[in-house]
Amino acid sequence: MVAVPRIEHRHVEVDGVRVFYRETVPDRADAPVLLLLHGFPSASHQFRRLMDALGTQYRMIAPDYPGFGHTAVPEGFTYSFERLADITEGFVQRLGVERFIMYVFDFGAPVGFRLAVRHPSWIAGLIVQNGNAYAEGLSEAARSFIALRPDVPGDADVVRSLLTLDGTRGQYLTGVNEPALVAPDGWTLDQHFLDLPGRREAQLALAFDYHTNVERYPAWQEWLRTHTPPTLIVWGRHDPFFPEPGARAYLRDLPSASLHLLDTGHFALEDRLPEIAPLIAKFVTATRQPS
Known part of the structure; x- marks a missing residue:
């Protein structure tokens, strides 16, 4: 018999935002809960294959942030990482989830670490995939991007250049040794959402x-040192924005973390799912064991 997960697609209202999310329904009612926090310029659909692979074993919950995917926001919504965290916090509370393993990728790191600082008791463990929290994890390209300001002529055009199809495709393929393993569906769907009004x-x-995320790095590092959550780090080592030193830096505050450097780029799940999924399954099983 082939095990195929049941995956439901729903909306929930949080502070006037109609948050879209996808959720697996595992075989066991007491299955571990994983909160999957996506990155830029993607949405919860980036976790579809991971949810197919592990969704019969775990309750996997993946929301779309405001401004991403299928989530709808009211007119006048103010976009900032603090507000993304506010809505994600409310989303978790609306679902009644009190403890979970948190998967943070790219933008998911600043959203997720804000949640962790606000609610340490929520976090049963961390899976970090190219989600940066250290200065050494910023490439020169990332530092140049973070230095952009809205009142500097030309800076907005630099950001807009990343929001094109070429820019989106490049985020998926840069650093990937086997492009044939990366389906075009991801960047095509991302671009569809980016092109919406x-x-x-x-x-x-x-x-x-x-830049507000970088300013919070010391506080997030202090949280990691204080709470020492069980942590799995899987990192595409050829990521042009968040290079390998950012993965290794976590070991300074979490020396017991399990680190796996993968020969790929930013969107590691796209071509390295066969390696990542078993690592997650092993990690979740170990995390559930008594210390």
Whole structure:
């Protein structure tokens, strides 16, 4: 018999935002819960294959942030990482989830670490996949991006250049040794959402707000040192924005973390799912064991 998970697609209202999410229904009612926090410029659909692979074993919940995917926001919504965290916090509370393993990728790291600082008791463990929280994890390209400001002529155009089809495709393929393993569906769907009315303005606002994440790195590192959550790090080592030193830096505060460097780029799940899924399954099983 082939095990195929039941995956439901729903919306929930949070502070005027109609949050879309997808959720697996595992075979056991007491299955571990995983909160999957997506990155830029993607949405919860980036976790579809992972949910297919592990969804019969775990309750996997993947929301779309405001300004991404199928989530709808009211007119006048203010886009910042703090507000993304506010909505994600409310989303978790609306679902009544009190403890989970948190998967953070790219934008998911600043959203997720804000949640962790606000609610340490929620976090049963961390899976970090190219989600940066250290200065050494910023490439020169990333530092240049973070330095952009809305009042500097030309800076908005630099951000807009990343929101094109070429820019989106490049995020998926840069650093990938076997491009044939990366389906074009991901960047095609991402671009569809980026081209919707109001989405580019949302991404501009978030780009210019990214420096607030770097300013919080010391607080997030202190949280890691204080709470020492069980942590699995899987990292595409050829990521042009968040290079390998960012993965290794976690070991400074989490020396017991399990680190796996993969020979790929930013969107590691696209071509390295056969390696990542078993690592996650092993990690979740170990995390559930008494210490």
